[in-house]
Amino acid sequence: xxxxLISDDMVIDELKKAAAETLAIDVATIKTDSSLVKDLGAExxxxxxxxxxxxxxxxxxxxxxxxxxxIEEMFGEGTAIDSDGRLTEKAVKLxxxxxxxxxxxxxxxxxxxGMDMDALPAMITIRSMAGSIMDILDTLPENCPECDxxxxxxxxxxxxxxxECGAEADYKNGDDLxxxxxxxxxxxxxxx
Amino acid sequence: MxxxxxxxxxxxxxxxxxxxxxxxGGPICPRKVxxxxxxxxxxxxxxxxxxxSGADVAINFSKQGGRSEEHAKNLAAxxxxxxxxxxxxxxxxxxxxxVKKIFADAASxxxxxxxxxxxxxxxxxxxxxxLLERELRALVDTNYIGNIFxxxxxxPYLTSTTGHDKHIIFISSLGSRFYNxxxxxxxxxAAMEAVVRDLSETLKNIAVNAVSGxxxxxxxxxxxxxxxxxxxxxxxxxxxxxxEIADVVLFLxxxxxxxxxxxxxxxxxxxxxxxHRNA
Numbered sequence: 001x002x003x004x005l006i007s008d009d010m011v012i013d014e015l016k017k018a019a020a021e022t023l024a025i026d027v028a029t030i031k032t033d034s035s036l037v038k039d040l041g042a043e044x045x046x047x048x049x050x051x052x053x054x055x056x057x058x059x060x061x062x063x064x065x066x067x068x069x070x071i072e073e074m075f076g077e078g079t080a081i082d083s084d085g086r087l088t089e090k091a092v093k094l095x096x097x098x099x100x101x102x103x104x105x106x107x108x109x110x111x112x113x114g115m116d117m118d119a120l121p122a123m124i125t126i127r128s129m130a131g132s133i134m135d136i137l138d139t140l141p142e143n144c145p146e147c148d149x150x151x152x153x154x155x156x157x158x159x160x161x162x163x164e165c166g167a168e169a170d171y172k173n174g175d176d177l178x179x180x181x182x183x184x185x186x187x188x189x190x191x192x
Numbered sequence: 193m194x195x196x197x198x199x200x201x202x203x204x205x206x207x208x209x210x211x212x213x214x215x216x217g218g219p220i221c222p223r224k225v226x227x228x229x230x231x232x233x234x235x236x237x238x239x240x241x242x243x244x245s246g247a248d249v250a251i252n253f254s255k256q257g258g259r260s261e262e263h264a265k266n267l268a269a270x271x272x273x274x275x276x277x278x279x280x281x282x283x284x285x286x287x288x289x290x291v292k293k294i295f296a297d298a299a300s301x302x303x304x305x306x307x308x309x310x311x312x313x314x315x316x317x318x319x320x321x322x323l324l325e326r327e328l329r330a331l332v333d334t335n336y337i338g339n340i341f342x343x344x345x346x347x348p349y350l351t352s353t354t355g356h357d358k359h360i361i362f363i364s365s366l367g368s369r370f371y372n373x374x375x376x377x378x379x380x381x382a383a384m385e386a387v388v389r390d391l392s393e394t395l396k397n398i399a400v401n402a403v404s405g406x407x408x409x410x411x412x413x414x415x416x417x418x419x420x421x422x423x424x425x426x427x428x429x430x431x432x433x434x435x436e437i438a439d440v441v442l443f444l445x446x447x448x449x450x451x452x453x454x455x456x457x458x459x460x461x462x463x464x465x466x467x468h469r470n471a
Contacts (some may be wrong), residue, residue: 023259043259049414064317064418069324078326085326 002137006058006153009078011137012130014158018053022046028125037122044121050129059159060136063174067098068117070178075186089113094182099128100123132174139172154181224302226250226295228285228342229312231264233410234363237434238309238441239267244443248277250298252312266422277302285312285338285420286330295345305349307445308338310384311363315377317419323376335380349397358397362388363437364404364456366464374419380465385456392454401444401452405437406430406460430463
């Protein structure tokens, strides 16, 4: 449903544009597998700025917290990061499942128990971040919650609205999606 | 009680001294300034304002090799183009050894220190009750302990005989007095405003004050607008420019402010005056 209105390529292009504007770099230099930190020089505040631009573009709400923070909130402090600031086995297992499709294999190899948590943001690529955006956009309901019609269309290419009543699409927010995914994955894999 | 009154009298005498005046008739301007967290935003605006007034500036930022360093280098180049000295003193203020090096390097390069501006801050954005122990400790380590480390390390360089030319200015925010969603930093700002009052009493020859900024459109605003609902609807005229805060910092470092001790001056274009506003 969503892909017919907003393609994956469009999501990646919009994310590249947002990153280029935030980081004041030429969009042509940004590759799909560019690491935002390592290759493009992004810092923590830059991620929030990119998120903000993406939220304005697609009318969605990106996650405010990284998956590591959600693991600790859900399963308790120390379950994702040990007292030396290093990743636990549980965190690595969960993240490997989550990033499997979104990160290049070679980059995923660096994800090991004992890895410094400060090295994690360097693993975020345009592709992995675009994946999070697509996850949110994919929560577009079949029918408009306002008029119950299935008549979605794009407005300005990136915002989905109801053709019948004009209501804006209502998506789940990024943090709720991560929490849902974590609970489902934990139930399935029983990771300790 | 007598001791208390006697203390007040000491301070009154000190504060009413006539300030020194330079040969060209203008007020003496501090010449050697260190601003923590000054690679961008309010800190950078303060560094620039001091440089414009003729001061040499030490620019501190936390992480080397990132965009903060790039910003700091650009700021240093801008200050040097004005004919002033600008040096980079990178380091994390929450680490005592790092703070020692920041101040030793700054004082050595500038030939002493007249003003310390405590602007660096770092905090998670989530409600206080959800902070993990690690986040809570980091919050206090940087925003309370780190600032006090800076004061302690600055003191040997801030010695003065007149009490008019050495200053410590803390950059606070309205979060010290008002609730903001997911803003635990506010509690640290409140603690530091109390520290400012304490220091202004104990450091008799150093003027210690704070400037509390309202809503400022710096990089931090990029964070605030994601965590504070409705912030985008606040009228543009209520947003403070970083330069407006810098101007008050400079005023507090001028002889004209000699009667002001241990105070927090709010610079918010009146944002905090009203409980309710028409949209």
